[in-house]
Amino acid sequence: MLASITAFFDNWSLEIWEAVIQTFQMVGIALAISILIGLPLGVLLTLSGPGKALENKVLNHGLNLIINVIRSIPFIILLFFILPFTKMIAGTTIGVGGAIVPLVVYTAPYIARLMESSLLEVDRGVIEAYEAMGIKTRHIIWHVLIRESRSSIILGLTISTIGLIGATAMAGLVGAGGLGDLAYRYGHLRYEVDVMYVTVFILIILVQGIQTFGNRLSARLKKD
Amino acid sequence: MIEFKNITKVFHTKSKDTKALDDVSLHVKKGTIFGVIGYSGAGKSTLIRMANLLEKPTKGQVFLNGKELTKMSRGDLNIARQKMGMIFQSFNLLKTGTVYENIAIPLKLTGVPKKEIKERVNKYLEIVGLLDKTNAYPAQLSGGQKQRVAIARALAHEPEVLLCDEATSALDPDTTESILALLSKINSELGITILLITHEMNVVQSICHEVAVMENGRIVEQGKVIDLFSQPKTETAKRFVQSIFNDKIPEELVENLKNSGQIVTLSFIGQSSGKPALAMVTKQFDIFPSILSGNIAQLKDEPYGRLVVHLEGSASEAEKAMNYLTELGVIVEKYQNRGESHVG
Ligand SMILES: Nc1ncnc2c1ncn2[C@@H]1O[C@H](COP(=O)(O)OP(=O)(O)OP(=O)(O)O)[C@@H](O)[C@H]1O
Ligand SMILES: [Mg+2]
Numbered sequence: 346m347l348a349s350i351t352a353f354f355d356n357w358s359l360e361i362w363e364a365v366i367q368t369f370q371m372v373g374i375a376l377a378i379s380i381l382i383g384l385p386l387g388v389l390l391t392l393s394g395p396g397k398a399l400e401n402k403v404l405n406h407g408l409n410l411i412i413n414v415i416r417s418i419p420f421i422i423l424l425f426f427i428l429p430f431t432k433m434i435a436g437t438t439i440g441v442g443g444a445i446v447p448l449v450v451y452t453a454p455y456i457a458r459l460m461e462s463s464l465l466e467v468d469r470g471v472i473e474a475y476e477a478m479g480i481k482t483r484h485i486i487w488h489v490l491i492r493e494s495r496s497s498i499i500l501g502l503t504i505s506t507i508g509l510i511g512a513t514a515m516a517g518l519v520g521a522g523g524l525g526d527l528a529y530r531y532g533h534l535r536y537e538v539d540v541m542y543v544t545v546f547i548l549i550i551l552v553q554g555i556q557t558f559g560n561r562l563s564a565r566l567k568k569d
Numbered sequence: 570m571i572e573f574k575n576i577t578k579v580f581h582t583k584s585k586d587t588k589a590l591d592d593v594s595l596h597v598k599k600g601t602i603f604g605v606i607g608y609s610g611a612g613k614s615t616l617i618r619m620a621n622l623l624e625k626p627t628k629g630q631v632f633l634n635g636k637e638l639t640k641m642s643r644g645d646l647n648i649a650r651q652k653m654g655m656i657f658q659s660f661n662l663l664k665t666g667t668v669y670e671n672i673a674i675p676l677k678l679t680g681v682p683k684k685e686i687k688e689r690v691n692k693y694l695e696i697v698g699l700l701d702k703t704n705a706y707p708a709q710l711s712g713g714q715k716q717r718v719a720i721a722r723a724l725a726h727e728p729e730v731l732l733c734d735e736a737t738s739a740l741d742p743d744t745t746e747s748i749l750a751l752l753s754k755i756n757s758e759l760g761i762t763i764l765l766i767t768h769e770m771n772v773v774q775s776i777c778h779e780v781a782v783m784e785n786g787r788i789v790e791q792g793k794v795i796d797l798f799s800q801p802k803t804e805t806a807k808r809f810v811q812s813i814f815n816d817k818i819p820e821e822l823v824e825n826l827k828n829s830g831q832i833v834t835l836s837f838i839g840q841s842s843g844k845p846a847l848a849m850v851t852k853q854f855d856i857f858p859s860i861l862s863g864n865i866a867q868l869k870d871e872p873y874g875r876l877v878v879h880l881e882g883s884a885s886e887a888e889k890a891m892n893y894l895t896e897l898g899v900i901v902e903k904y905q906n907r908g909e910s911h912v913g
Contacts, residue, residue, distance in 0.1 A: 474661035477621050479650030484678045492665055569664045569708040
């Protein structure tokens with residue numbers, strides 16, 4: 346038993362380690378870019394709504410339409426559908442570099458949507474109190490809207506991160522590697538079930554860890 | 570100080586248009602506590618939100634110190650707004666900020682220097698009596714304490730005017746009283762003009778100098794608080810006074826007593842409420858007065874009392890007694906059940 350475990354790690358530890366790194370890379374980079382795009386998009390989506398500070402019907406409907414369209418395409422289809430766009434932006438369509446663009450296109454609108462629902466929870470009265478004190482809209486966005494919804498935003502980002510990990514498994518199809526890809530290639534195509542079990546186990550730990558971290562952080566930021 | 574000129578506000582919704590304000594003009598003088606009272610839906614909140622243009626008028630102008638707010642650019646309006654503090658029924662504090670942060674953050678955002686921020690926060694927390702709660706979060710405070718934080722937040726900008734939208738409506742009677750006392754102190758000691766709206770007559774009674782009564786988007790009555798109490802003209806005003814002086818006498822009793830004399834209402838303003846007027850009447854005329862109901866209220870500057878009295882005796886003696894009372898400075902009226910004639 347012990348010998349077989351040792352043998353397993355001798356054979357696979359390098360591959361698994363590499364896959365873990367790739368997953369972290371993809372998730373990390375795609376998440377960072379998605380937040381940079383999704384957060385302002387979510388703010389814009391919220392504030393362009395009816396009765397809000399930057400009310401703008403055309404912008405609001407346009408954003409809603411784009412987000413809904415992207416979010417209705419399954420990732421695996423999106424991955425191939427936007428290949429030309431990926432090529433244009435990243436210069437390549439394969440490897441980690443090629444996977445980032447579709448991952449961002451997939452995740453950013455999702456984050457924007459979750460942001461919107463978080464921001465809408467913020468008490469209208471507090472925003473009004475700040476307007477009454479003569480404070481500029483851009484300051485209100487950061488110091489009231491985002492601040493007051495930060496706990497809920499963290500929960501949203503936790504959900505997005507976990508969704509992103511799921512998507513990276515499929516990104517293996519463009520040769521980006523990662524844990525999902527490892528499990529698929531060896532476990533499914535080559536019947537190395539041990540490899541599949543181990544990768545699935547690592548994925549479970551990862552998701553569990555992220556969710557727990559997100560919940561704790563969110564609870565700490567919540568003051569009511 | 571604040572002047573509303575012919576303000577009309579129409580809200581358009583899908584189903585209908587609502588005229589929340591209908592040609593309202595009002596002048597709040599510097600240094601006064603001005604109350605606007607009215608029932609729900611009268612347009613009070615809409616009116617007070619006009620003062621800092623949280624709500625834009627459909628027609629009309631708003632002035633602050635003679636400068637027209639309704640003509641200002643966004644930037645100028647923001648500067649003008651910093652001269653007007655506002656507090657709300659629901660406090661509107663940042664849940665994620667401590668008491669300190671709730672006061673300090675808006676100061677920082679309006680460009681108050683860092684060193685001064687700390688001084689101001691402490692100064693105004695002391696004025697509202699909350700220095701010991703500096704690091705508490707709103708969730709850890711009572712309603713009254715939250716309102717004190719909101720008041721400190723407003724005062725910290727050192728405004729000339731404080732706008733209060735039902736500031737005590739969410740509080741219990743004791744807490745209401747202490748907040749009202751605080752507002753009164755702010756007015757007298759810091760010289761801040763206060764415009765407040767309320768649906769509670771006791772708020773007007775205890776701290777306001779002047780009052781306007783609103784109904785259906787219009788101001789139907791306006792003047793000194795004592796005048797509203799002693800001589801309410803409109804049905805609405807009478808009902809508000811009635812909420813403090815409940816001097817309704819059972820109908821049957823009224824009918825009975827009328828056979829043996831007159832029923833009159835005697836109002837005493839200020840010093841005259843101290844004189845033993847009724848005792849004098851008993852002595853000088855062939856009249857037996859009996860008190861059916863009595864009430865005295867401390868208005869902001871003077872006491873105001875009211876008695877409903879049955880004057881038993883002949884009509885001529887009663888007439889003489891009433892003239893005598895009038896001479897003593899008592900306001901004498903034939904009794905009628907106030908607020909009996911139903912409106913709406
Ligand atoms: N944003 C709005 N959109 C549409 N109608 C509104 C809006 N705000 C107020 N109204 C309407 O205007 C009228 C006056 O409302 P307002 O809030 O000023 O009353 P109020 O006197 O403050 O009442 P309350 O004591 O209940 O707070 C009401 O009929 C209300 O329905
Ligand atoms: Mg109101």
